[in-house]
Amino acid sequence: MKSYWINKTSNGTELELREQPVPTPGPEQVLVRVCATSINRGDILGAIKLHSAKGGRPAGVDGAGTVEALGANVRGVAIGDRVMFRAKGCFSEYVVAESTLLTPVPACLNWEQAAVIPIAYITAYEALLQFGGLQHGDWVLIAGASSGVGVAAIQIAKVCGAKVIGTSGSADKLVRLKALGLDAGIQTRGENFAEEARQITGGAGIKLAVNLVGGSAFAGCLEALTDFGRLAVVGYVDGQMLTGLDIEPVHGKRLQIFGLSNAPLSTAMRAVAQRGFEREVMPAIIDGRIVPVIDRTFSFDELPAAKQYVEENTLLGKVAIRFKPV
Numbered sequence: 374m375k376s377y378w379i380n381k382t383s384n385g386t387e388l389e390l391r392e393q394p395v396p397t398p399g400p401e402q403v404l405v406r407v408c409a410t411s412i413n414r415g416d417i418l419g420a421i422k423l424h425s426a427k428g429g430r431p432a433g434v435d436g437a438g439t440v441e442a443l444g445a446n447v448r449g450v451a452i453g454d455r456v457m458f459r460a461k462g463c464f465s466e467y468v469v470a471e472s473t474l475l476t477p478v479p480a481c482l483n484w485e486q487a488a489v490i491p492i493a494y495i496t497a498y499e500a501l502l503q504f505g506g507l508q509h510g511d512w513v514l515i516a517g518a519s520s521g522v523g524v525a526a527i528q529i530a531k532v533c534g535a536k537v538i539g540t541s542g543s544a545d546k547l548v549r550l551k552a553l554g555l556d557a558g559i560q561t562r563g564e565n566f567a568e569e570a571r572q573i574t575g576g577a578g579i580k581l582a583v584n585l586v587g588g589s590a591f592a593g594c595l596e597a598l599t600d601f602g603r604l605a606v607v608g609y610v611d612g613q614m615l616t617g618l619d620i621e622p623v624h625g626k627r628l629q630i631f632g633l634s635n636a637p638l639s640t641a642m643r644a645v646a647q648r649g650f651e652r653e654v655m656p657a658i659i660d661g662r663i664v665p666v667i668d669r670t671f672s673f674d675e676l677p678a679a680k681q682y683v684e685e686n687t688l689l690g691k692v693a694i695r696f697k698p699v
Contacts, residue, residue: 376465376573377430377676379416379615385510385684386417388432388464388677396462400446401573401576403472403617407457409488410436410694412683413521414608415635415647433463438485440698445470451677457487457591459635464676466696473644476651489521489691490658494665497525497536497583498650500605501533501635505581509534512574512596515567516554517585519546521691522607526583527553528663533609538570538579540590546689555664564589567596583591588613595622595630610686666690673697 376393379386398404398555410433427441437457440450450456455478460470461555478487500522501507513530515523516540530537531554540559541547547558557573559566570593571578579601586589587609595618622628635643668688671695683692 374466375658375673376462378648379434380449383630388680389429393431393465394533395467398442398444398447398469400444401472402444403440403441403447403450403475405436405438405458405470406441406467406697407436407448407463407466407580407650408438408696410696411489411492411494411521412692412694414610414683415492416464417680417684426490428549431462432692433465433468434461435459435488435491436463436468437484437490438468440475441467444472449675452474454533455487457491459647464694465515466673467691471644472639473640474647476647479569479655481538481659482665485667485670485693485695489667490667490695493521493691494525494654494658495650496607496633497529498654499646500528500607501535501581502581502653503528503603503646503649504631504633505512505583505603506547507581508535508585511535511580512577512599514570514594515539515585516534516583516594517608517610518543518550518558519689520585520608520610521541522552523583524553524666524690527555528666529600529657530554532654532657536574538573540566540586549689558630564591564593566590567593571595581605583607587611588616591616592619595619595628598622598626598628600626602626603631606615606630655677667693669693670695682691 377388438452444593456472513535519541521536536556538557539555542562579597582594583605584594585608668690670693
């Protein structure tokens with residue numbers, strides 16, 4: 374089968390197309406023929422600690438396709454099922470996925486729409502609901518709102534009845550995000566947005582901040598929080614890993630700061646998030662209240678060009694990769 378691997382270079386990462394054997398599923402796994410996948414920031418961040426690619430590895434971490442073979446202990450899944458999933462090596466024609474990390478693809482979604490959901494929308498669910506404790510009427514601040522997770526967070530927050538402020542360096546993107554439900558936008562690439570965010574809330578402050586930018590937005594997110602506020606640290610596209618922390622508001626306001634990374638999670642822990650997402654978010658996708666936002670679709674052979682497009686930071690939402698039909 375054809376499979377793209379990611380290799381670390383002196384100034385980033387590059388994709389390499391290889392011929393690899395079709396994998397065999399383990400007892401609790403399934404073999405999936407990949408029909409579409411998506412590009413996530415974790416796929417291409419090669420020079421930043423957590424995502425350092427050492428010696429090359431299969432690329433791609435989510436997708437959608439049809440089940441081709443079952444492990445001996447798999448129950449509740451059938452050959453031919455249409456599924457979306459998180460798994461390592463999704464930039465390949467076939468991939469092995471854990472049977473507990475499969476979500477059925479509803480009839481309302483095409484392959485590309487299904488493929489952009491697993492990482493972005495489950496991560497947004499974790500940030501807002503599983504760990505963020507979002508309630509109806511809360512003010513949410515999303516730093517880096519035009520990213521895949523940012524767009525997903527806007528959509529989920531609005532379905533939950535929250536009010537959303539988003540930051541972006543692009544005025545055009547903020548206009549487009551308002552069509553998705555963004556209540557207010559702040560054009561900035563730095564950290565000086567806390568006061569404006571508080572003014573937008575009428576002085577109430579932010580109950581939950583989701584930082585998708587990195588260290589340059591950390592202080593602004595923290596400063597914007599109201600009493601008992603929470604800060605989710607999800608990404609660091611700015612590459613700024615070190616940031617100062619003023620512990621006075623953390624103590625005085627009883628703030629909570631938590632990180633979201635799939636790296637330390639067991640399959641069972643990932644499955645807990647997936648089941649919660651299916652209960653609390655999938656109904657809104659099925660009935661059309663949430664429609665996955667795809668900025669652009671590339672073919673499988675165009676994956677290196679798609680990676681370059683994502684690295685240019687002009688997109689809004691997700692980039693999908695379409696495989697040739699069999």
